[in-house]
Amino acid sequence: MPTSVWDSVLTEFNTAVVREMQQRQLQPNTPIRASWSLLIESKIKRVFERTGIPLIIYGCACTAAPGKVQPHLLQIDASDKIGFHSMLEAVDGPKLDVLVHSPGGFAEATETIVEEIRRKFGYVRFIVPSYAKSAATMMVMAGDEILIDEDGELGPIDPQMLTANGVTPAEAIKDQFQKAHDEIKDDPKKMQVWFPILQALGGGILVQCDNAILLSKELVAKWLAQYMFRADPDRTAKAQKVADYLGTHANFKTHGRRVKLEHLLPLDLRVQNLRADADLYARIWELHCALDIILANTPIYKIFYNSAGAGMVRQQAVQQGIQLRLQQPPVLPQAAPSPAIPVPLPGPT
Incomplete structure (x- = not known):
């Protein structure tokens, strides 16, 4: 039976989780990369190989199951400045791609972030595979070009x-x-x-x-x-x-109303349908699915990552490790119950 891209990426994620569990059982005293970071890095790498343009992703769990975290934690705020600064340090221009998945937040924080991005990069393309509302829409308008999926949405500001x-x-x-x-x-x-x-x-x-x-x-x-x-x-x-x-x-x-590609085109904006380039769309959609699965199935609620392999996350405090909510990973044959799995981070939380 054919499977969706999302299902395929979920299988990759579950396989990586199982592999991480096995490694922790066999090497309990050895630092091991978190499975989610390996997955997101592989998807970012595929996009970078196609475009040749440094890529930053900024994603929030705004489309995960309701109640994961308090809504204010998902907003663009002053704390995001360090995340963007850290991601920008590791990449060089003159061009930059920024993938955004955010419900919006504070205009003042958005202004600070935009100024830092534009100070370093002469040409910036914002990519919206799904959702960038309110102040995130404002951020997208600071680009030289916008790539948005035909099912993606911006929002009123x-x-x-x-x-x-x-x-x-x-x-x-x-x-x-x-x-x-x-x-x-x-x-x-x-x-x-x-x-x-x-x-x-x-x-x-x-x-x-x-x-x-x-x-x-x-x-x-x-x-x-x-x-x-x-x-x-x-x-x-x-x-x-x-x-x-x-x-x-x-x-x-209403502030939550969808602003679609067809609404943007008559405004003479430099906006492109993400699906016009089938290969690039496939790679970006895999990356978005990986981002969605990570935000829904780990304690992480906000993630910054770049094509140089640097990352930073914000996550909930948990007593136990990864808790899958959508699909449990396969049970290891003849394995003892797994201990709690700490989630090592590639950057400060």
Whole structure:
């Protein structure tokens, strides 16, 4: 029976786990590479052999089973700066590929990371095989070119504000204040209804919303004009058009809405369908499947790796080793129960 690429990579992963268990049983005092790192390295190597361009991957467990870690741990934040810095140290330009799989995060952290990448590399191509939303979409817009799968997705960049009632789109907060203003103006008695609602949003929220909306659009427009559209005489206008489209909440109705390849093409972005090059697509999809399996089946929830063999991960504290959730590895014949398996890391956690 034919198997999917994902199933084939899972079999590779399980085989590697079994091999690691065997080595630890036979050589308990010898440092042994973690099976996941060998798998991801082999897939990165295959992509690099095809492109000849240094590659960095930045992946988060944002599409793993819900509840693996707290959502805030998956965000692009200031702690990611050391991960990107470490990966950039080991590779040289002038070109760079960056594979991104992320739900987004803080615009300020994204700005710092983009500046470091662009300071070293004159030509950057961002690769999105599946998922790069919100601030990760902003990061992708700092490239000279985008490779995205036809089933992949970017997302709106409109800011989300933390309020007493949870996370709310900045533009929705502004719209709500405007609605309250209009209704109270027409009927002052409605002040009694609106007052507790508006009070819960806190002081200064409207100014914060304006600033956050302005920042996300400004960064994207600046990066597009500086990089992707730099040779275009209309670069400023084109960059602003893209930033306004992605940054307007009303265009999408929800922050999680998918922005597809077909939405990006009319904006004159340098975006390519990943499947246009069948061989490159096959290699990148294997790499993405390996990344997905590792993030779903190990304590790792965030991973940085590059084509020079350097890696860094963030993982949950665990009492035992690798815990497969999707498919158990084959049982070793006539083997005693395995001891807990520590997971050696190629870099600091």
